[in-house]
Amino acid sequence: MHRRVLTLLIIIALLSSLAYAVANSGYFRIRDVKVAGNKEVPTAEIIKLCGVKVGDLIFRVDKKDIIARLKSNSYIKSVNVNVKMPDELILRVYERVPVGLVPYYGSYLKIDDDGIVLEEGKAKGSNLPVLYGVELGQWSLGHRLKPKDEDLFKQALMVLKAINDTHMNGVIEGVEINGSELIMKALPDIKVKVGQAGDFEYKLNFLKLILKDIKDKGYSSGTVDLSVANPTFSPSS
Structure with missing residues (x-):
């Protein structure tokens, strides 16, 4: 019984370590932030305002935070945030005219x-x-x-x-x-x-x-x- 429990704990520890290693590898780090729909607000300004940087872990993307940040710009009416695994973030903005x-x-x-x-x-x-x-x-x-x-x-x-x-x-x-x-x-x-x-x-x-x-x-x-x-x-x- 104790041996089974020990074996299970070892498997869980190995899987956790593997998951941590994969999650923190370069494979799941953002390589590209794309912006669509903008006319009044420059793309560079939107990327800076969203708070996400190239190299950030894609699992840590907070959609609500990104939307709130972007809507702080008076020209931005609404935003759709799309996380495209494993390493791409797409921001579609809808501007006020x-x-x-x-x-x-x-x-x-x-x-x-x-x-x-x-x-x-x-x-x-x-x-x-x-x-x-x-x-x-x-x-x-x-x-x-x-x-x-x-x-x-x-x-x-x-x-x-x-x-x-x-x-x-x-x-x-x-x-x-x-x-x-x-x-x-x-x-x-x-x-x-x-x-x-x-x-x-x-x-x-x-x-x-x-x-x-x-x-x-x-x-x-x-x-x-x-x-x-x-x-x-x-x-x-």
């Missing part, structure tokens, strides 16, 4: 279509439309802005998203919350009354045709009203 700029004491807050603040900086070199008329309180990176007029702010975000989706960045230079309505500013000097109805993407695609017609007729300033059933254009006098 910037859609507009909100003026803030001489600088601008870059936001996504959820109103999340991605960064603070200058507007120079950006073709994102500026959202005017937002009354701001306190804000912080990676968190949603909390304006006084929530309903109009939500509609403005939908307009900014539609501008991005219809590739009209650079054509629409700004969106203004003016009282109870939204007004877009199109180049060169065209004001566009948006209205509060939905389907902003349809309106913007229709606006493309209107702006082309305005340009073909030689007008450079005036007002387009998209808030009515049959949109109109009134040239500046």
Whole structure:
């Protein structure tokens, strides 16, 4: 009986030693960290932020910790972490897409279509439309802005998203919350009354045709009203 127990203990000790040796061998050490899906955040920055280094044991990868680390970057919305045995780590990131700029004491807050603040900086070199008329309180990176007029702010975000989706960045230079309505500013000097109805993407695609017609007729300033059933254009006098 004692001999069997001793034999079993010896086998367990040998297997444990073997498992430890294999686990700590170079075979299970990370040789490559791959990143996919990123556009705004550089690959090198993501690898550094994730906290995993080449040479680390793959068994010690903590997926929850990696996700928490990466989501501390305001641009990263979510992450999938895939451990590919025996030595590869794959990080697929899903980024927040910037859609507009909100003026803030001489600088601008870059936001996504959820109103999340991605960064603070200058507007120079950006073709994102500026959202005017937002009354701001306190804000912080990676968190949603909390304006006084929530309903109009939500509609403005939908307009900014539609501008991005219809590739009209650079054509629409700004969106203004003016009282109870939204007004877009199109180049060169065209004001566009948006209205509060939905389907902003349809309106913007229709606006493309209107702006082309305005340009073909030689007008450079005036007002387009998209808030009515049959949109109109009134040239500046």
